[in-house]
Amino acid sequence: MAKNIFWTCAxxxxxxxxxxxxxxxHSFGAEYDANQPITVSGIITKIEWTNPHSFIxxxxxxxxxxxxNWKFEGYGPGVLYRNxxxxxxxxxxxxxxxxxxxxxxxxxNWAHSREITLADGKKMMFGPPAGTxxxxxxxxxxxx
Amino acid sequence: xxxxxSFIIVFALLCSPGDLxxxxxxxxxRGPDGKPDLTGVWQGGSTIRGxxxxxxxxxxxxxxxxxxxxxxxxxxxxxxxxxxGAPYQEWAAKKVLESFNKRGIDxxxxxxxxxxxxxxxxxxxxxxxxxxxxxxIVILYEYxxxxxxxxxxxxxxxxxxxSYMGDSVGHWEGDTLVVDVIGFNDKTxxxxxxxxxxxxxxxxxxxxxxxxxxxxxxxxxxxPKVFTKPWTLRSTIMLREGTRLEEYICAENNIDPAAxxxxxxxxxxxxx
Numbered sequence: 001m002a003k004n005i006f007w008t009c010a011x012x013x014x015x016x017x018x019x020x021x022x023x024x025x026h027s028f029g030a031e032y033d034a035n036q037p038i039t040v041s042g043i044i045t046k047i048e049w050t051n052p053h054s055f056i057x058x059x060x061x062x063x064x065x066x067x068x069n070w071k072f073e074g075y076g077p078g079v080l081y082r083n084x085x086x087x088x089x090x091x092x093x094x095x096x097x098x099x100x101x102x103x104x105x106x107x108x109n110w111a112h113s114r115e116i117t118l119a120d121g122k123k124m125m126f127g128p129p130a131g132t133x134x135x136x137x138x139x140x141x142x143x144x
Numbered sequence: 145x146x147x148x149x150s151f152i153i154v155f156a157l158l159c160s161p162g163d164l165x166x167x168x169x170x171x172x173x174r175g176p177d178g179k180p181d182l183t184g185v186w187q188g189g190s191t192i193r194g195x196x197x198x199x200x201x202x203x204x205x206x207x208x209x210x211x212x213x214x215x216x217x218x219x220x221x222x223x224x225x226x227x228x229g230a231p232y233q234e235w236a237a238k239k240v241l242e243s244f245n246k247r248g249i250d251x252x253x254x255x256x257x258x259x260x261x262x263x264x265x266x267x268x269x270x271x272x273x274x275x276x277x278x279x280x281i282v283i284l285y286e287y288x289x290x291x292x293x294x295x296x297x298x299x300x301x302x303x304x305x306x307s308y309m310g311d312s313v314g315h316w317e318g319d320t321l322v323v324d325v326i327g328f329n330d331k332t333x334x335x336x337x338x339x340x341x342x343x344x345x346x347x348x349x350x351x352x353x354x355x356x357x358x359x360x361x362x363x364x365x366x367x368p369k370v371f372t373k374p375w376t377l378r379s380t381i382m383l384r385e386g387t388r389l390e391e392y393i394c395a396e397n398n399i400d401p402a403a404x405x406x407x408x409x410x411x412x413x414x415x416x
Contacts, residue, residue: 026254026400027221030247030414031407050397052256075206078286078390079269082196083208104403105412115209128205128219134247135337136222141237142229 026052028073028127029134032112036103037130040111044095045069049087051076056091056113056126058099072099072113074127083125095119102130170356172319175276180319180353182274182281185389189220189268190382193357196271199382206269220259220267221248221337227377230339236370243338245416249404250338252331256394258290258308260332261325261347262363266379271387281314281321286389294323306343308332321351334365335377342369357383 042060056072074080077087084090091097098117104110113127175181192199192215200207202214218224232240243250253259259267270287281294294312304311304327311327325347333339350362359381366374407414 027248030249052394125209135244138223139244140336
């Protein structure tokens, strides 16, 4: 019993204390609209494995057979590497993948990528949650 | 008697070999001078022990998502729950709020400028490496490829050029490394969207390695031009054995400022 209480406390305390502030290079929340989630599938045409952010370009075919090239922004290569991505191995041009993310505020073929489903069904994070970098819900100062 | 028995039972529960408590009681490594040796690769802001992979498995920023139940992480632009408001003078608080309402498009790091202090120390998306010698400590930050040299028992120069990362000197107070930082420009944010400062910023940092895995970090920021009183924040910095620093050349493909401009020119509302 005592051990159960201890572990319950340990887990709860960890949850309470472990909000980690991380850096986002720029405001995803300014460029992309958290109210416009999108899931699209297509064929990768190009990958820019670059800092401060990586980009995946993908041909997406709509229901009428029309093909459009989309651009998806994600983490830089260091963050991707630490999360298990391998340059030129995990994804490459020609691969068929599905990307979940949020559209750019201008509604064009441009989006913030979050979770990618690889050709083999494996899911990996390519970008941060919606709104990252826009200041969150509470300003650093009290609002008077 | 019962009290002693209770103590023994609690001790046995908490500190049996190989459990969590055994980790927390691990020994602080020390250098040849007997001071705690901070050398290693670390992650700022985190409270979680373990490798980078183990500690970043959640769904927050930078998390791999391998463990959806792991704690949520925040952006360094966000104000953590429970943190008091920064003590800005009224005019300065309005300026901070303006940046927040613009969703931080004026973040200096969006122009690939160094993140400054304490932001570089407290952020968690990128590792930092501390290299310690008895005379000098060097901290390398992967984010923006920034660095700080911290000579020990030295004085600041009297001809400092204003800089993004400031001029640091350190000394030991017992087992705590105390770092005094001045000589800043006014082009960085401190801890959160819009948290600007002046070139009068004076920072005191206290690094206390409490066990093998954890440094307790306390930073006090004084700036008479923008604050009403000193602003103190506390966080922890966790050891990430097996992690190496990667190169971060931000100018390589920084298209986001152009994207902001494109959206604004198109009349798209991006503010709150």
